Structures are given as structure tokens and as C-alpha cells.
Amino acid sequence: MGPCIISMPTGPELTRRAALGAGAAVLAAPAVARAQTLHWRMVTSWPKDRTGPGISARRIAERINALSGGRLRIDLFAAGEIVPPFAVLDAVSNGTVEIGHTASLYWQGRMPAAGFFTSVPFGLGPIEHQAWIELRDGQALWDELYSPHGVRAFLAGNTGPSMGGWFRRRLSDVDDLKGMRLRVQGLGAEVYARLGAVPMTVSAGDLLPALEKGSIDAAEFLAPATDLETGLPKYASFYYAPGFNKPNGASELLISLGLWDRLPADLRSIVTEACRAEHTLGLAEAYQTNAAALTEILGKYPVTLEAFPRPIMEAAQAASAGLLADIGATSPLAGRIVESYKGALQDLRGWSALAADMARANTRAHLPAR
Incomplete structure (x- = not known):
């Protein structure tokens, strides 16, 4: 059997086919980019950059923007810029915006158990609360509570225990x-x-x-x-x-449940980890800034x-x-x-009380002698 000869286009035919191929690529690339780029607005219950939750909201938006490489773009709006501070749940639920940063305690009037996902009097401290949400059944219960409102919630920063x-x-x-x-x-x-x-x-x-x-x-x-x-x-x-x-200061990130269900797996992971990172950093920052602020208050x-x-x-x-x-x-x-x-x-x-006792003992051991 003789060699197989494949006819290749030459001259004007090659130029025409190349131009058609290049044109198709140019048209397809923006379509792919458009399909992969999401632009969401985040409303909050806080004044812009308010110490604690306002800063946490900004950092979460910045992390998502950076980690997603621009595929998920979050624009941040302070309380009152799009909706009032206590209207964040409704704004995400009814599709006015895609995402919000707030606190679950604001919704206990319509969901009496909502406050458990921020703080309960004489209840769990910040680390205990995170353990309940992430390592026990707290998140599943939270999902069940919020699903009728069409939103998904995440722990998204923590200001630590409050003063009285x-x-x-x-x-x-x-x-x-x-x-x-x-x-x-x-x-x-x-x-x-x-x-x-x-x-x-x-x-x-x-x-x-x-x-x-x-x-x-x-x-x-x-x-x-x-x-x-x-x-x-x-x-x-x-x-x-x-x-x-x-005794706890947990914030929440709310996302439209329909949008969350359609979000690619890698972007879901980015949102989840951006919130988790802010819980850790926000809590550490709260201890740092509150120690300095208390000294200033009592001295000034x-x-x-x-x-x-x-x-x-x-x-x-x-x-x-x-x-x-x-x-x-x-x-x-x-x-x-x-x-x-x-x-x-x-x-x-039990463990928390023992850890607190050890911390108090260490504090006493490092107090200057009188």
C-alpha cells in the first residue's frame, strides 16, 4: 500500500482558514472569561472600617478577590450605602445583593434561636463556639435554620468576649x-x-x-x-x-443559597477559607487591640x-x-x-475552665513583686 498523502491548504486557502480560526479564538476567549468571572456586592451592618467587624468585612473581601485571581470580585459597601445596617439578611435573601457581613443576633426577632450563632449569655466563648460550629453539629443546624430564608452562613470574624x-x-x-x-x-x-x-x-x-x-x-x-x-x-x-x-463576638457572612449552590468547588473553598482565616486573625487582633485600648481608657x-x-x-x-x-x-x-x-x-x-485557671496562675507568676 502506497504512502498516505494528506492534502494541506496553501496560499489564500491557508490564510482564510487561519483567519477564521483566529477570529473564533478571539470571540471564544471573552465568552469563557465572562463565564468565569463573578461580580458580587457585599453589604455590612458596620460603618466603614469599624474596629473589629468592619475591618473583618474588608479583609474577607480582599482575601476572596486575591485568592480567586479576580474570578470572584467582591465590592464592599458599609452600612447605609445600599441597605440599612439591620437589613442585611433581607438584602441577601431577596437578591438585592449577593453577599453580606453582619451578626446573627440581629435576626432573633424572626428566628428566636438565631442568637446562638453569635453569643448566648453565660454561654460558649469564642474558641468553644467555633468548635461547636465546625467540629460538632452547629453548622448543620445553622444551615437548617437559615435555609428558608435562602441564605448560607459562615463564621466570619470574632471580636472576642464583650465588656458589660x-x-x-x-x-x-x-x-x-x-x-x-x-x-x-x-x-x-x-x-x-x-x-x-x-x-x-x-x-x-x-x-x-x-x-x-x-x-x-x-x-x-x-x-x-x-x-x-x-x-x-x-x-x-x-x-x-x-x-x-x-461572652462571644462571632460575625457571620451571608451568601445567597442559590448562588452558593452554583459556585464552582474551588471558589467555595476560597470563600470558606477566607472566612475561617478572618475568624482566627480577628480574634487575635481583638485581644491585642483590647489590651491596649483598656489601658488607654483607664489612663485618659x-x-x-x-x-x-x-x-x-x-x-x-x-x-x-x-x-x-x-x-x-x-x-x-x-x-x-x-x-x-x-x-x-x-x-x-471543663477544659476551658482548667485552661483559664492555668492562664491566671501564669499571670500571677509574672506579676512584679510588691
Whole structure:
């Protein structure tokens, strides 16, 4: 059998076919790029670059942009630029935006167990809470709770334990709280209400004017760094601890569930790891900045650092136990969330208490001799 000869185009025919091929490549490349590039808007509940959660939101957006190589582009908007600070869940749920950074405690009015994914009075600390979410069944319960709203939530930063708040007058017993207009949010607000206080919902951006003008009598926000930045030491003299109402400061990233389900696997991993990295860095940063801020507050302002009186702590703890039982009774899902959370608290608290004792012993060992 003779050799096989393949006829190759030459001259004008080669030029024409090459031009057609090149044209097809030029047309196809932008189409592929367009198919692989996503442009999402992230709204937040925070003023721009607010210490703690505002910075966490920015860093998450920057990480996703960098790690995705531009395939997933996040544009960040502070509270009020597209939607009000307490409308982030609705904005993601109804498709106004694709993604949001906020805190689950804002939604407990419509989902009584939502606050468990930020903080519970006398509850899990930041590392214990992360263990519940990521290593136990916390994330699965969170997914189940939020799925009717069409969103997927992730831990996305942590400001650590909060202080008890700023009060215009010294507290001695539970009667001092009766009728007090206190800016406090989350499940802690429910505890204070059961003690006779009047919880007030005030956004982070409106908090200082409210305290300055006297429309509130006391304010709980976060911890020394955010409190100092907000200016709260200017208008209240008594700074109370511990923050029994908010021992954890978890933020959440919300993504449209439909968009999340269609996201390629590698971009899902990038979003997940960007959030996880911010939880670690945000918590470490909180300890660093709060230590420095507390020193500045006590050295610069006529402020007294106070411990809550025992009668208030005991009454608050009893009110908290009753609140958890009431939340658990609102629905079967809420009941499972409460029981899962309490199980994590029981399993983890022994080691946490021992670790805290060791930390206190180490602190005492390094105190200067008097």
C-alpha cells in the first residue's frame, strides 16, 4: 500500500482558514472569561472600617478577590450605602445583593434561636463556639435554620468576649436596672428585659449621639477597642465587667443559597477559607487591640472599672436559664439548637475552665513583686 498523502491548504486557502480560526479564538476567549468571572456586592451592618467587624468585612473581601485571581470580585459597601445596617439578611435573601457581613443576633426577632450563632449569655466563648460550629453539629443546624430564608452562613470574624457596658451611675443591685434604657442587643437584651431594664436597639453609627443626648442611660457595644473608637468613655463613667450577656463576638457572612449552590468547588473553598482565616486573625487582633485600648481608657478618662454586683450576676444567670428554656420551646428546630449548644457547653467547659485557671496562675507568676 502506497504512502498516505494528506492534502494541506496553501496560499489564500491557508490564510482564510487561519483567519477564521483566529477570529473564533478571539470571540471564544471573552465568552469563557465572562463565564468565569463573578461580580458580587457585599453589604455590612458596620460603618466603614469599624474596629473589629468592619475591618473583618474588608479583609474577607480582599482575601476572596486575591485568592480567586479576580474570578470572584467582591465590592464592599458599609452600612447605609445600599441597605440599612439591620437589613442585611433581607438584602441577601431577596437578591438585592449577593453577599453580606453582619451578626446573627440581629435576626432573633424572626428566628428566636438565631442568637446562638453569635453569643448566648453565660454561654460558649469564642474558641468553644467555633468548635461547636465546625467540629460538632452547629453548622448543620445553622444551615437548617437559615435555609428558608435562602441564605448560607459562615463564621466570619470574632471580636472576642464583650465588656458589660457603659453606665452613667454605679450599680448595686437588680433594682438599679429597673426602667433603665440600655442599648444592648442579642439574647442579652432579653435577659436585661427580664431584670426590668428597657433594651434599646441602636445601630453602631447612632450609638454615641444616643448616649451623649441622654436618649439611653447605658450602652453595651463590644469591647474596649470598639468602645474607645466609638467614643463611649466620654459620656459614661462606669465600665462594667464581665460581659455575661455576650461572652462571644462571632460575625457571620451571608451568601445567597442559590448562588452558593452554583459556585464552582474551588471558589467555595476560597470563600470558606477566607472566612475561617478572618475568624482566627480577628480574634487575635481583638485581644491585642483590647489590651491596649483598656489601658488607654483607664489612663485618659475619668472612668471606673467595675465588677457587676453578685445579686445582678445571680439574677442574670437565672434569667438566662429561663430564656434558653423558652427559646427551646418555640419550635422543634430551636429545641435541637438549644440542646446541641448546651451539650457543647457541658463537654467543653471543663477544659476551658482548667485552661483559664492555668492562664491566671501564669499571670500571677509574672506579676512584679510588691
